[in-house]
Amino acid sequence: MNKTIITVVGKDTVGIIARVCTYLAENKINILDISQTIVQGYFNMMMIVDTNGMEKHFGEMADELLKLGNEIGVDIKCQKEEIFDKMHRI
Numbered sequence: 001m002n003k004t005i006i007t008v009v010g011k012d013t014v015g016i017i018a019r020v021c022t023y024l025a026e027n028k029i030n031i032l033d034i035s036q037t038i039v040q041g042y043f044n045m046m047m048i049v050d051t052n053g054m055e056k057h058f059g060e061m062a063d064e065l066l067k068l069g070n071e072i073g074v075d076i077k078c079q080k081e082e083i084f085d086k087m088h089r090i
Helices: 016-026 058-072 081-087
Strands: 003-011 030-039 042-050 074-080
Touching: 003 016, 003 058, 003 081, 016 030, 016 042, 016 058, 058 074
Parallel strands: none
Antiparallel strands: 003 042, 003 074, 030 042
C-alpha cells in the first residue's frame, strides 16, 4: 500500500471537500482516513490516502492538487507517509 498524507488549509467555502474528493476518485486514489475541522471560518482537513491504483507519478498528483487548491482558494500539500513520519518524529 502506498500511503500519502494530504492536508488542505484555507478560508472555509462551499465545495472544498467535494472538489478534492472528486479529484481523488477520478484518479483512483482511495481515502483511508479523513478528518476535517472549521475553526473561526478556517477550514483544515487531513487525509490519509492509498495511491496504489493511481496511474500518475506522485509529483504530477501533488502538482495537480496544488493547482486545484489555488483554484478553490486553499493550500493543498501532499507528502508520502514515510517522509511525513520521519519529519514528525519526536
